[in-house]
Amino acid sequence: MSLKEDRSLAGAVRHAGMPCRLCNAPVRHTFVDLGMSPLCESFLARGELDQMEPYYPLHVMICEHCLLVQLKEYVKPDHIFTEYAYFSSYSTSWVAHAKSYVEMIVARRQLGADSLAVELASNDGYLLQHFLPLGVPVLGVEPAANVAKVATGKGVTTRVAFFGRQLARELIAEGKAADVIIGNNVLAQVPDLNDFVGGMKILLKPDGIVTLEFPHLVCLMDECQFDTIYHEHFSYFSGLTIDEMARRHGLALVDVERLSTHGGSLRVYLAHAESGQTPSPAVGALLAQEERLGLRDMGTYGGFAEAVKRTKRDLLAFLIEAKRAGKKVCAYGAPGKGNTLLNYCGIGADFLDFTVDRNPYKHGRFTPGMHVPILPVEAIDAARPDFILILPWNLKREITAQMAHVASWGAKFVVPIPTVSVIDPKEARA
Numbered sequence: 001m002s003l004k005e006d007r008s009l010a011g012a013v014r015h016a017g018m019p020c021r022l023c024n025a026p027v028r029h030t031f032v033d034l035g036m037s038p039l040c041e042s043f044l045a046r047g048e049l050d051q052m053e054p055y056y057p058l059h060v061m062i063c064e065h066c067l068l069v070q071l072k073e074y075v076k077p078d079h080i081f082t083e084y085a086y087f088s089s090y091s092t093s094w095v096a097h098a099k100s101y102v103e104m105i106v107a108r109r110q111l112g113a114d115s116l117a118v119e120l121a122s123n124d125g126y127l128l129q130h131f132l133p134l135g136v137p138v139l140g141v142e143p144a145a146n147v148a149k150v151a152t153g154k155g156v157t158t159r160v161a162f163f164g165r166q167l168a169r170e171l172i173a174e175g176k177a178a179d180v181i182i183g184n185n186v187l188a189q190v191p192d193l194n195d196f197v198g199g200m201k202i203l204l205k206p207d208g209i210v211t212l213e214f215p216h217l218v219c220l221m222d223e224c225q226f227d228t229i230y231h232e233h234f235s236y237f238s239g240l241t242i243d244e245m246a247r248r249h250g251l252a253l254v255d256v257e258r259l260s261t262h263g264g265s266l267r268v269y270l271a272h273a274e275s276g277q278t279p280s281p282a283v284g285a286l287l288a289q290e291e292r293l294g295l296r297d298m299g300t301y302g303g304f305a306e307a308v309k310r311t312k313r314d315l316l317a318f319l320i321e322a323k324r325a326g327k328k329v330c331a332y333g334a335p336g337k338g339n340t341l342l343n344y345c346g347i348g349a350d351f352l353d354f355t356v357d358r359n360p361y362k363h364g365r366f367t368p369g370m371h372v373p374i375l376p377v378e379a380i381d382a383a384r385p386d387f388i389l390i391l392p393w394n395l396k397r398e399i400t401a402q403m404a405h406v407a408s409w410g411a412k413f414v415v416p417i418p419t420v421s422v423i424d425p426k427e428a429r430a
């Protein structure tokens with residue numbers, strides 16, 4: 001028996017009987033085991049620092065039947081999402097991405113005053129707001145009341161609810177069938193995937209379209225993006241899995257685009273299977289590429305787990321060397337993914353003096369588990385660190401451009417993923 005098989009078996013023993021979130025088959029193979037970690041969005045107030053903190057396993061499995069990479073629902077989403085600290089509008093590049101999507105989809109689908117665009121997990125209205133000047137009615141569905149309130153303030157009609165078949169039936173009864181259903185980076189966060197996709201099937205008009213954006217599993221593996229794994233992300237998708245998911249719900253994968261967002265994403269277009277639409281050539285090309293990469297072979301996944309361990313060793317080696325040389329190190333950003341990285345690697349206030357974030361909700365709080373203090377962005381100018389570890393590496397261009405002035409005291413940026421790399425802002429500008 002090879003070592004690889006042995007590891008999968010160890011996972012099988014611990015997770016015996018876990019049914020697949022999509023196809024219900026028993027899930028037996030380990031994708032990657034990141035150990036124990038606290039919830040990545042549970043930022044702590046100072047008064048909570050000396051209290052016990054819950055840790056949950058981050059042991060990711062893969063279903064050999066439908067190829068869904070998945071995390072067990074260790075924590076109920078109503079616990080996670082009712083007060084959510086993430087406001088999409090704090091990322092300027094993400095808002096720009098949303099605006100260009102809206103302009104594209106309004107033109108492509110010829111949407112107008114009689115149409116309805118529905119976004120699931122509409123957050124603070126960062127996307128739907130762009131439909132309003134174009135005269136297209138919108139409806140947001142958002143479970144976190146605090147962010148939904150911000151959307152309503154922008155004129156974006158928002159229903160505070162979890163989406164599923166029941167809500168879809170209610171909306172249909174109210175005459176709110178959708179021409180377009182948008183799900184950006186929400187599919188991963190849905191524990192009952194079949195209820196969610198079943199709801200989309202109900203809500204969609206006969207000639208409507210669903211567009212979903214999600215990080216592509218192929219990019220996650222190629223670029224060693226293990227920090228995008230956290231408890232709030234229950235599922236990780238390939239094109240092959242999306243195709244299977246669509247079929248199971250009477251939908252069809254009819255088009256796909258590759259996006260650079262979140263380290264490499266897919267935007268898939270789903271239509272009713274009965275509409276008989278011919279899939280674009282891009283669909284066939286994607287599925288063929290994934291077949292070629294060996295995504296149907298469980299052995300393919302072992303290399304990823306090894307690459308994750310190597311990244312941890314390289315990042316720690318860099319930080320240990322920097323601290324031995326007497327360098328001052330801080331971080332930029334306090335995203336969910338940063339907390340997976342910090343906890344898995346064991347990087348706390350012993351390495352990082354602090355991190356900064358543009359979201360004032362997080363100021364004065366501490367990162368879960370590692371307890372790194374979170375300060376306003378200006379703290380970097382006051383501290384003048386030698387190295388700035390960029391935790392939201394998907395925004396590294398935006399951040400290095402915004403923070404180019406740190407070159408004045410010789411600071412450099414460090415990006416942890418896919419491999420540890422140092423960016424000198426002087427060279428980046430040249």
Ligand SMILES: [Zn+2]
Pocket residue numbers: 020021022023024025063064065066067068
């Ligand atoms: Zn499955």
